[in-house]
Amino acid sequence: MDIFSNLIFGFSVAVSLQNLLYCFIGCLLGTLIGVLPGIGPMATIAMLMPITFALPPIAALIMLAGIYYGAQYGGSTTSILVNLPGETASVVTCIDGYQMARQGRAGPALAIAAIGSFFAGTVCTLIIAMFGPPLAEMALKFNSPEYFVLMLMALIIAALLAHGEMVKSVAMVVLGLLLGCIGTDVDSGWQRFNFNILELTDGIGFVVIAIGVFAVSEIVSNLGDPEERSVFTSNVGTLFPTKDDMKRSTGPILRGTLVGAFFGTLPGTGPAISSFSSYMVEKKMAEDPSRFGSGAIEGVAGPESANNAAAQCAFIPTLTLGVPGSGTMALILGALMIHGIAPGPTVMTQRPDLFWGLIASMWIGNLMLVILNLPLIGMWVALLKVPYRYLFPGIMVFSCIGIYSLNNSPFELYLAAIFGLFGFLWRKLECSPVPLMLGYILGPLMEENLRRAMLISRGDPLVFFTRPISLAFVIATILIIIIMQSPALKRRRKDITG
Amino acid sequence: MKLELRGNKDFWAGMMFFLIGTVAILVARHYPFGSTLRMGPGYFPVVLSGILIAFGLYIMFRGLRKNEKFQGNWSIRALIVLPLSIVIFGIVMELGGFVPALIALIFVSAASGRDFKFIEILLLALILTVSSVAIFIWGLGLPYPLFQEIW
Numbered sequence: 001m002d003i004f005s006n007l008i009f010g011f012s013v014a015v016s017l018q019n020l021l022y023c024f025i026g027c028l029l030g031t032l033i034g035v036l037p038g039i040g041p042m043a044t045i046a047m048l049m050p051i052t053f054a055l056p057p058i059a060a061l062i063m064l065a066g067i068y069y070g071a072q073y074g075g076s077t078t079s080i081l082v083n084l085p086g087e088t089a090s091v092v093t094c095i096d097g098y099q100m101a102r103q104g105r106a107g108p109a110l111a112i113a114a115i116g117s118f119f120a121g122t123v124c125t126l127i128i129a130m131f132g133p134p135l136a137e138m139a140l141k142f143n144s145p146e147y148f149v150l151m152l153m154a155l156i157i158a159a160l161l162a163h164g165e166m167v168k169s170v171a172m173v174v175l176g177l178l179l180g181c182i183g184t185d186v187d188s189g190w191q192r193f194n195f196n197i198l199e200l201t202d203g204i205g206f207v208v209i210a211i212g213v214f215a216v217s218e219i220v221s222n223l224g225d226p227e228e229r230s231v232f233t234s235n236v237g238t239l240f241p242t243k244d245d246m247k248r249s250t251g252p253i254l255r256g257t258l259v260g261a262f263f264g265t266l267p268g269t270g271p272a273i274s275s276f277s278s279y280m281v282e283k284k285m286a287e288d289p290s291r292f293g294s295g296a297i298e299g300v301a302g303p304e305s306a307n308n309a310a311a312q313c314a315f316i317p318t319l320t321l322g323v324p325g326s327g328t329m330a331l332i333l334g335a336l337m338i339h340g341i342a343p344g345p346t347v348m349t350q351r352p353d354l355f356w357g358l359i360a361s362m363w364i365g366n367l368m369l370v371i372l373n374l375p376l377i378g379m380w381v382a383l384l385k386v387p388y389r390y391l392f393p394g395i396m397v398f399s400c401i402g403i404y405s406l407n408n409s410p411f412e413l414y415l416a417a418i419f420g421l422f423g424f425l426w427r428k429l430e431c432s433p434v435p436l437m438l439g440y441i442l443g444p445l446m447e448e449n450l451r452r453a454m455l456i457s458r459g460d461p462l463v464f465f466t467r468p469i470s471l472a473f474v475i476a477t478i479l480i481i482i483i484m485q486s487p488a489l490k491r492r493r494k495d496i497t498g
Numbered sequence: 499m500k501l502e503l504r505g506n507k508d509f510w511a512g513m514m515f516f517l518i519g520t521v522a523i524l525v526a527r528h529y530p531f532g533s534t535l536r537m538g539p540g541y542f543p544v545v546l547s548g549i550l551i552a553f554g555l556y557i558m559f560r561g562l563r564k565n566e567k568f569q570g571n572w573s574i575r576a577l578i579v580l581p582l583s584i585v586i587f588g589i590v591m592e593l594g595g596f597v598p599a600l601i602a603l604i605f606v607s608a609a610s611g612r613d614f615k616f617i618e619i620l621l622l623a624l625i626l627t628v629s630s631v632a633i634f635i636w637g638l639g640l641p642y643p644l645f646q647e648i649w
Contacts, residue, residue: 224573410588459535
């Protein structure tokens, strides 16, 4: 079988001592920061990302993926133990996970979350290996009009699903695209929006924006609104789930994985909608739905599996099409470009070592997370007890060194301070910065593809509707917009994003 | 009417989009616009700015109608001091080197919180500085001088 020989090739790349080490460090660091309450995955990835830039591309990507899973998984631990979701995807886990913790069953809740995540991760590794290559082959037929519409579709869906109101999210996308114009225009060499500042010639590094908007503004906002934390630590209890727990969880894990794999693959949707859908499914299928909300293990098993499946399958559009489906994937796409890899269908043929190595390391990363998390629970719990006033200076240290190391110049730091201010403003105005980040990273690619599309069509904008694949994307986008506007879904969306 | 605007989150969100869009379009109008067939460097920014202005106006007017207020508390102190600590890190890094910059960063950023206890922060600064030097300078080999000689 082709898939298996490819996977074996991937494992031969991933299982070098160096790459295993980076995978381990990534998972450890990601979980370590991700566990800290009040620091979401975006901030975690943004502040740890500069460390990976010095590594060779494969090692960097493997470590980054480790950070990504670690951050996701760390968030679940926090939800179960402290009832503080680090991100929207973990909101659902809080409902029943925290109740379990209060009943002294935090151990089994964490164990089931880990087992479910590992299962979902394994299935999704296979899914990526199976569907990645044919999808990339299909994508090779795409031309500029298709890419432009596909990116537009990803941006619109991301804005629809972002936290906060849709109109403002779309406006944030536009603002992100506009920010992406800063610097030298690739086509003409013209300097745009550089205000005669030499450092802006290459545009603003996306890490600078990400750290400012996600890490710095998060701290400012946490300092203004200190949250109550009560950690249930005295009785994490036995880690081992009972037979009954296992029996109850099997179905939810299987269904959650499917739900997550589906939503993760679609551009724009992601872990948040997956975990929520999975929770709804489990509640509907349960014999006694009233148990949900008061510590039902199904309410942890399903959403956690879905969450992880979606997080992993989100790599499919990113790696095969070069179109990220979520904010975190946009960051990973940006990191790829920094390493000089043009994301898209050609990655698979030109850098098979990178593609298959990454896929193999995804599975290894998932395995490491299970091994890492369950025995180290005590350490994470201890970390949760550290007061915030000791934590945030540490986050600032990591962030500042990371930013400075990008260009060894203080200019980026000044920019990050400005974006920190803006990030806080956006938080208060309830303008989600995630669509902005996506717009910023996709902006230059979209402009390039739009230009080429217009050259192909001799300036006729109808080109997007006359090419079959492009037309299909347009129709799909319109359908999704209509579905998202339906009153029933709007209500649900409110439930997800709170 | 003027009082109505205070804390009206949609009004100010719209205003922000409108202002940024206006500045961008004023700057970008000098760039060659080109045509739809051959887009110049000004095409994409000008069109985007226009869209942003339209969104800004719409959100502003909607805000006037809905008049929803900001939520949560502000910490003006954190809002000023935390970004300042980043700037100070940058300046001290150039003048004094890695170790002084870190210590300045930790002290100033810690001061943006509510309860600042000197001894605690001193200890924290020591631990964080030593571990950062170990991780970043010795471990990852970043080429920064620990101390810069000041002339």
